Structures are given as structure tokens and as C-alpha cells.
Amino acid sequence: MLKGRRILLGVTGGIAAYKAAEIVSSLRRAGAEVQVVMTRAAHNFITPLTLAVLSGHQVHTSLFDGGAEARHISLAAWGELLLVAPATADIIARAAAGIADDLLSTLLLSFDGPVVFCPAMNSKMYTHPAVQENLSVLERRGCHLMHPATGRLACGAEGPGRLPAAEVIVDYVSRLFAKQNDLAGLNVLVTAGPTREPLDPVRYLSNRSSGKMGYAVARAARERGAHVVLVSGPTALPAPAGVRLRHAETADEMYEAVMAHFPDCDVLVMAAAVADFRPAAKSERKIKKDGKRNLVLDLVPTRDILAAAGKIKTQQVIVGFAAETERLAETAVAKARAKGCDLVVANDVTVPGAGFEGDTNQVIFAFPDGRTQVLPLMDKQALAHRILDEVKMLRG
Ligand SMILES: Cc1cc2nc3c(=O)[nH]c(=O)nc-3n(C[C@H](O)[C@H](O)[C@H](O)COP(=O)(O)O)c2cc1C
Numbered sequence: 001m002l003k004g005r006r007i008l009l010g011v012t013g014g015i016a017a018y019k020a021a022e023i024v025s026s027l028r029r030a031g032a033e034v035q036v037v038m039t040r041a042a043h044n045f046i047t048p049l050t051l052a053v054l055s056g057h058q059v060h061t062s063l064f065d066g067g068a069e070a071r072h073i074s075l076a077a078w079g080e081l082l083l084v085a086p087a088t089a090d091i092i093a094r095a096a097a098g099i100a101d102d103l104l105s106t107l108l109l110s111f112d113g114p115v116v117f118c119p120a121m122n123s124k125m126y127t128h129p130a131v132q133e134n135l136s137v138l139e140r141r142g143c144h145l146m147h148p149a150t151g152r153l154a155c156g157a158e159g160p161g162r163l164p165a166a167e168v169i170v171d172y173v174s175r176l177f178a179k180q181n182d183l184a185g186l187n188v189l190v191t192a193g194p195t196r197e198p199l200d201p202v203r204y205l206s207n208r209s210s211g212k213m214g215y216a217v218a219r220a221a222r223e224r225g226a227h228v229v230l231v232s233g234p235t236a237l238p239a240p241a242g243v244r245l246r247h248a249e250t251a252d253e254m255y256e257a258v259m260a261h262f263p264d265c266d267v268l269v270m271a272a273a274v275a276d277f278r279p280a281a282k283s284e285r286k287i288k289k290d291g292k293r294n295l296v297l298d299l300v301p302t303r304d305i306l307a308a309a310g311k312i313k314t315q316q317v318i319v320g321f322a323a324e325t326e327r328l329a330e331t332a333v334a335k336a337r338a339k340g341c342d343l344v345v346a347n348d349v350t351v352p353g354a355g356f357e358g359d360t361n362q363v364i365f366a367f368p369d370g371r372t373q374v375l376p377l378m379d380k381q382a383l384a385h386r387i388l389d390e391v392k393m394l395r396g
Contacts, residue, residue, distance in 0.1 A: 001174045003031035008079035008111070010104045011051065013041025015154040016086040016120040016163035020046055023085055024054040026166040030174065035060065035075065037104045039091065063103045071103060076110040083173060084108075085146075086120035086163045089131050095143075096134035114176060116144040118169060123150075123159025142223070142241045146172055147379055179385065182392065184225030189265040190218040191258060191272035191305075193233030195251045199297070200283040207273050211235030213321070213361060213380050214271030218243045220384035221267075229265070231257040233272055251275045251302035258305050262316070267391050269319040270306050271345075278302050310340020317394050319387060322346040322366075332366030342394050343367060345387060365390060 007027055011020040020036070027034050036051045037060045048059035060071055084091060084104070091104065095117075100106040108115065117138060125131060126148060139145055146169065149162040163169075192214020196204040211232060218230040219240035228243045231254060239245040246261075248254035251274045262268060277299035287295065306320045320341040322332050325348065332346035344366045351362055362377040375386065 005032045006080045007032045008082045010084035011038045011042045012088040012091045014086040014088045017045035022166040026170045072106040072110045082115045085118035087117040092134045096137040118146045120163035123161040126161045181225035186226045187265045188221040188226040188267045190269045191231045193235040195233045195275045197278035198282045209273035216380040216384035255303045306339040320344045323349045329372045336368040
């Protein structure tokens, strides 16, 4: 599955560095050619000789051992993918800051292909805000992050921080190669986040959508070579690299933005949590509390973006989302039929780990022909790729 692929493996000084031997062996068994770059600290955990024997190449350890050859440049030109496994908190910080003080960090700046980081460390280190911020910087720049496994760590602590098993890493890398550019040339329109429906100059009605799911779909489609327009409600998320971002505050603005781009798109993924109702009128002044009187809001339905797109669709594949609290499969199939969707991704927002604010989601796929498929709990980036895999199949 990785036949002939040229993979650079960066090994850093974490306790899991010894597992690099297994990673090299598994990559080679899958048909890849592997060259290893080790940090100085990694030598404390595994010898270069082991990795040289297993990779069949000299292991690179210094910026300056290539003589007249600039190793970081020649290695960058050779590799098709750079995998850093295990990735210490230190290399993650140096990569995020753009520091180039050894061969691996300099290679990270010289290499313009896909980069995968597999963070592995004590869970207190992993969850430290400094590490998390550095990881989000790398993610924003388009690096791929494998989430560490959770369990008993080498130091005896329990929590996230374990390096995933070699075969899981190799599988991840294989999938990345398989997906490279498989959506090239497609125009993908994605919506994300909540909408805000103003009540008065300071108040609005909104919902708990973080936008993470839609942003993950936009990022995944871009990684796979699509042209992506992301219509986003207000979120705290940075724009994914290479994606055209359009802001829409209200359901009405989102409707206009989607309708403007829909005729030219091949795929619409409506992950936004668009308000179903808005105040009938926006008060020009701040509504004042008036003694003990109740305030009654008059709400009117917003325009239904999915249904409108479903009515005028030609060749487009339309993916809708449904957040439900009961009778998930039945409601999702009915929604797919009623709105002209080719696929509805539905989650029960009462289930822990599924839904709005977290990094994971547990969904079912529902199709207008009545088929449903239950997916396991997975992180939103992995789910984004599963949705796009399904879109590809629906396009035939
Ligand atoms: C016994 C031991 C185990 C360590 N394990 C880890 C680890 O699993 N993850 C990590 O981020 N740092 C770990 N460290 C700290 C790193 O070795 C240290 O931050 C080092 O500077 C990393 O350098 P490098 O990123 O250039 O490889 C460990 C240190 C020691 C002494």
C-alpha cells in the first residue's frame, strides 16, 4: 500500500523513541523507502545503528555531517512525506516557532510536502496549554496531527500521551497518500458554526455550535485537492490554510452566501447550525427590563437553506447535518428525503462525546433510500474524511 513511497521519519527524544524501530519495519513491510533523522536527545533512547539496519540507510543526525551537501535540502527533496514519531513537546515547540537549530527542525522548514506529527509525552505535558497552543499552530499551518492514545504511560501516569501502535501510524500514513488529490478540481462549499439572530443592539439568539465540524470538513477537502469556500458563522476558529473564507452572521446572510456560491459548486456540506427561528423584529434600542412584566418574543422561521439548495440542485452532492435528541435514524432519513440531501450526518447531542463543542463526534449516516450506517466515536477530522469518502462514492 506504500509501495515505492519515500518517507522521512523524524525520531525525537521521548521514551517512545524505541518504537521507531517498529515504525520503520512496518513502513518498509508496506513497501515504503525510509530515511531516518534523529535528534541528539533521541540517541538516549535508541541507537542510530538499529534504525540504520532496519531502514537500510545511513541515519542522519547532524546538520553538518553532509560535508558540502546541505542535508536538510537534499533530504527535503528526496522525501514525499515527513513523519515525526514520536514528537516531543520540544520539537513541537521548535516547529511551531520556526526554530532551525538541528537537522530535524531545519528539515521541517525546508520540506514542503505533508508533515505528520505523532505527539507522545506525559499527559500533564500533553495537556499543558503551551503544548496545545503549539499543536494548534502546526495544525493551522496544515500539518497533520495524530492524536495520542490514552492509557497507562511509561511514567506510570494515566491519560492521553501514548504513541499509537506502529500499524495505526502506518495505516494513517497510507490513508494520507491514498487521499492526496483525490478531490482535485472539485468545488466544495462548506458552511460552519452557529448563526446569530439579533434581538436588539446587544443581544442575539444563537446556539452552541463551535464550528469545529465544518472547519474540519473544509480543511480535509482542501488537503484532498478541492477548491473550498467556507461560509462561516461567528466562531473562534482560525481559517484553514488555502480555504476561501466568507463570514455570515445571520441565517439570512448565510442563505445569501450559500445561494451565491451554490450554482458553481460540486459538493455542498451544510455543517452550520443555522437558526430555525429569528426575532420577528430587531429592536433598535436595547430592550429594558420593565418591572415584573414578562417579555414575550415573537419568532418567525428563517429561510431553509438546505431545502432551497435541494430544490435547485443539478449535479451537486448535498450533505446535511442533523443534531437530534431522539429517534435519530428515522428523523435523519426523513430529513434527507424532505430536503433533497444525498446524505445526512446525524448525531444525538445528548450522547457524551457527540456534538457541538468537543473534538469528537459520534454520528450515523442516513441516506434518502432509507439506508443508515452507525459510525464509531471518532475525532472530527477523521469524521470529515469519512464524510468526504462517502461524497466521493455518491459522485460515482
Ligand atoms: C527519561 C526521559 C523520558 C522523556 N520522555 C519524553 C517524552 O516521552 N516526551 C517528551 O516530549 N519529552 C520527553 N523527555 C524530555 C525530552 O527528552 C527533552 O525535552 C529533550 O530536550 C527533547 O529533545 P528533542 O525534541 O530534540 O528530541 C524525556 C526525558 C527523559 C529524561
